[in-house]
Amino acid sequence: MRRILIADQLIDGFNQKPIKNGVLIVQDEKIEAVTTSDQIGNNPEGEIIKVPGGTIMPGFIEMHAHMHCSAEPEAYDHVTSESNQELLMRSVEAMRATLISGVTTVRDLGSKNEIAFAVKKAVQERKINGPRLLVTGTPITTTAGHCNFFGTEADTAESVISALRHQVKLGADYIKIMSTGGVFTPRSNVLAAQYTTEVLRLAVEDADRMGVRVAAHCHGTEGVVNCAEAGIHNLIHATWLSGDSAENWDYRPEIADMIAEKGLWVDPTIAIATIRTEKGIPFSDEEILASAVLSDMEGRFEILKDMWDRGVKFVAGLDTGMSYVEFGDFAYTPQTMVEGMGVSEMEAIICSTLSSAQCLGIDDITGTLEPNKSADVLIVAGDPLKDIKKLHDVDTIISQGHLIKRTGKVLI
Numbered sequence: 228m229r230r231i232l233i234a235d236q237l238i239d240g241f242n243q244k245p246i247k248n249g250v251l252i253v254q255d256e257k258i259e260a261v262t263t264s265d266q267i268g269n270n271p272e273g274e275i276i277k278v279p280g281g282t283i284m285p286g287f288i289e290m291h292a293h294m295h296c297s298a299e300p301e302a303y304d305h306v307t308s309e310s311n312q313e314l315l316m317r318s319v320e321a322m323r324a325t326l327i328s329g330v331t332t333v334r335d336l337g338s339k340n341e342i343a344f345a346v347k348k349a350v351q352e353r354k355i356n357g358p359r360l361l362v363t364g365t366p367i368t369t370t371a372g373h374c375n376f377f378g379t380e381a382d383t384a385e386s387v388i389s390a391l392r393h394q395v396k397l398g399a400d401y402i403k404i405m406s407t408g409g410v411f412t413p414r415s416n417v418l419a420a421q422y423t424t425e426v427l428r429l430a431v432e433d434a435d436r437m438g439v440r441v442a443a444h445c446h447g448t449e450g451v452v453n454c455a456e457a458g459i460h461n462l463i464h465a466t467w468l469s470g471d472s473a474e475n476w477d478y479r480p481e482i483a484d485m486i487a488e489k490g491l492w493v494d495p496t497i498a499i500a501t502i503r504t505e506k507g508i509p510f511s512d513e514e515i516l517a518s519a520v521l522s523d524m525e526g527r528f529e530i531l532k533d534m535w536d537r538g539v540k541f542v543a544g545l546d547t548g549m550s551y552v553e554f555g556d557f558a559y560t561p562q563t564m565v566e567g568m569g570v571s572e573m574e575a576i577i578c579s580t581l582s583s584a585q586c587l588g589i590d591d592i593t594g595t596l597e598p599n600k601s602a603d604v605l606i607v608a609g610d611p612l613k614d615i616k617k618l619h620d621v622d623t624i625i626s627q628g629h630l631i632k633r634t635g636k637v638l639i
């Protein structure tokens with residue numbers, strides 16, 4: 228089937244300027260051509276999808292999902308008490324919600340193996356609806372460490388390597404390892420490192436050997452530094468929390484330079500506060516006290532902006548499934564990059580598409596609008612280069628050539 232998408236402008240995902248009166252021609256599951264309305268004649272062959280005032284752009288790439296987590300305030304209780312059958316039903320619904328928000332590729336960054344691998348297979352076989360799905364399987368963590376209840380605990384270098392190989396054997400597209408504790412896991416230490424640089428380095432070397440990349444969760448500065456030194460391909464959060472209770476941050480610009488020089492990607496997961504604020508869910512005093520990210524948002528944005536200015540590559544992850552972070556919420560990430568970090572609208576869109584595809588190693592098939600790439604396309608109603616919030620208003624979605632949404636109406 229041939230489709231002709233016509234709108235006021237087209238963002239291809241790599242040029243800094245949009246193409247005025249852009250037209251995208253899609254043939255079956257591939258992009259055939261990027262052109263303009265004066266080049267297609269009066270009667271082009273195919274189904275015309277025209278959105279006056281709209282913007283054609285690549286589908287979003289969501290870098291950080293936990294498909295079986297509920298996104299409710301009780302997300303921790305749910306994931307630790309529910310049966311695999313219940314978690315599986317949540318995951319199926321989560322993948323659908325992700326797709327109909329305009330996300331055409333998603334990386335699950337840690338879910339139980341019985342769920343993540345089964346859901347990936349079902350999406351691939353089109354038994355259920357979902358975006359292109361890359362999975363890490365269960366995160367590798369220390370005994371009692373962050374997200375230990377997902378199922379893979381490994382304390383020594385040897386056990387980390389064998390846990391990593393086991394995930395690859397099961398079909399992991401990416402490896403997730405927990406470099407520090409996390410707030411989701413009671414009694415894990417957010418500020419302290421869970422692994423030495425040496426253990427992380429061995430994990431990276433073994434992953435390289437097998438052709439997978441490694442993403443590592445890191446909040447406390449000790450864990451961020453270890454990830455940078457070990458050459459972890461994708462740092463998650465990179466929060467730079469100080470180990471000294473008198474300070475919020477322990478930011479090390481020289482380590483940010485190292486992250487930039489090594490070409491490591493950072494997924495700062497910055498949308499949570501924006502989501503809570505815009506949905507009118509206030510933070511409790513306990514939450515603010517417990518979290519520098521909430522009590523000093525300005526400080527966090529300043530650090531991220533400095534990293535950006537030093538040339539660190541950012542990707543767009545939401546951390547869906549964590550409390551209050553729902554699977555249709557992707558557009559809050561580029562919104563927060565613009566409103567909080569002060570990057571341009573175009574840069575935030577490129578982080579949410581091409582940069583994320585590069586970090587996943589799939590930029591040869593998706594992430595930009597170019598001939599022969601997968602037809603993963605959105606038409607946004609309005610101009611997100613003038614108002615980034617327009618990314619919430621997706622009129623049309625095509626995912627791997629399948630029409631998912633048109634004139635705002637979900638078709639699946």
Ligand SMILES: [Zn+2]
Pocket residue numbers: 291293336546
């Ligand atoms: Zn996460």
